Amino acid sequence: MISFRYHVVSIAAVFLALAVGVVLGSAGVSDRLLSAVSHEAEDLAGQVQTLRAERDALAAGQRASDEFAHRVGPAAVRGLLPGSTVTLVTSGADPADRDAVRALLQQAGATVGGEVALTPAVGDPARADQLRALTAELL
Known part of the structure; x- marks a missing residue:
């Protein structure tokens, strides 16, 4: 006959196997997920840096255009x-x-x-x- 102790040990073994499977499975998934997320973050950081450089170049061009218009404008329209x-x-x-x-x-x-x-x-x-x-x- 099967004793109560045998049932407790069997159930404990099942839960232990389940816990080990979850830990091992999540470790592999989390590593892959973490590497994918970090790769995506690096790509986004590169895009942000490129866009900031483009924004700064456009702002410098705008400032140069404004300065040119400010200096040349009055002479260009004087007496027209x-x-x-x-x-x-x-x-x-x-x-x-x-x-x-x-x-x-x-x-x-x-x-x-x-x-x-x-x-x-x-x-x-x-x-x-x-x-x-x-x-x-x-x-």
């Missing part, structure tokens, strides 16, 4: 619009950019007679007919 009255039309422009254009117009000899600030609704395709009518009226 003497006595002209202009209307400044903007659409979501930065106030500093708008003021810079206004200053260039004044250096060109123009007087800013008015300013029109367009809203995003102007570019709405559903209102294209209204925009055509307004443009025809203004021209």
